[in-house]
Amino acid sequence: AVVVEELWWKELELAALEPNRTKEKPETALSRWARAGTKAAKVGKGLLKDEKAQKLALRHWLEAIDPRHRYGHNLHLYYDVWSGSESTQPFFFWLDIGDGKEVNLTKCPRTLLQRQCITYLGPKERQAYEVVVEDGKLVNRQNKNLVETIEGTKWIFVLSTTRRLYIGQKQKGRFQHSSFLSGAAITAAGRIVSHGGVVEAVWPYSGHYLPTEENFREFIGFLRENHVDLTNVEMNAIDD
Structure with a gap:
């Protein structure tokens, strides 16, 4: 397939x-x-x-x-x-x-x-960006590393319509939200901050998808379903 x-x-x-x-x-x-x-x-x-x-x-x-x-x-x-x-x-x-x-x-x-050409990942390539939740923490499905976003850089996510989560570092004009699913429809998209797999902040911002409040609620629901502690997570809309 x-x-x-x-x-x-x-x-x-x-x-x-x-x-x-x-x-x-x-x-x-x-x-x-x-x-x-x-x-x-x-x-x-x-x-x-x-x-x-x-x-x-x-x-x-x-x-x-x-x-x-x-x-x-x-x-x-x-x-x-x-x-x-x-x-x-x-x-x-x-x-x-x-x-x-x-x-x-x-x-x-x-x-x-x-x-400025945007990378569009194929089915095999996007596997390197897939993230799962284990014990409430974000873990790269392929290499098992805890998701660690780098200070001073922007990290983005999309939740696919099959509820698969993808996270990667944004590179303007090269790697953006549309990269993960090659421009296909998404359930949610935005920015994220994670240290040691612990989610610290999420924002519903994507110029490529213009996510709605409902899309963001879907993502928050996804995190809760996977037992992510959102008590101290920053969740404010931002400008890019």
Whole structure:
């Protein structure tokens, strides 16, 4: 099953870049978004296991279907130029091969666009980030180490719709919330502080998923179900 999923991801990535040569009518901005949305919806297909799950924020859909997974914020700046043009070329074709390949924005130069690519983990790769709760403490499932977040750095988590917890260090423009599940829907996402496996703080913040209060309650419920002591845990929303 893992092999099939890996191949499916590659197939989706190739399909996202291929221009649609069969279209006869010019595309409007709305139809472009609709087509992009159809592809983005496939990213979460089969992974949406509960009705409360949160999908990737709209502005980051482009990142999910980009073969290179360039940072969604950066891609959106170029998308705005494309949507304001009269080009009928699909966005990624326009950006990399077609009429927009020479466009170079001051707010996001091509060098930055190409450099900031988000890591999207496959089924095997994400196993290294999976965390379980043992005796009320967070433990890396693979190496059995207690989760230790490093001072001065930001650590993020997602709880999948199958209630698997993943934790890792955030690296802006490289490793973010969308990395863990390759842009698929999540039950909860945010920031976390843990020392010696003991949870000290959790915040419901994710620019990629924009988690709701309900998503955060789901995560707190997950921790309680696994006997994590939340008595002294800081739980305030923050800005990033």
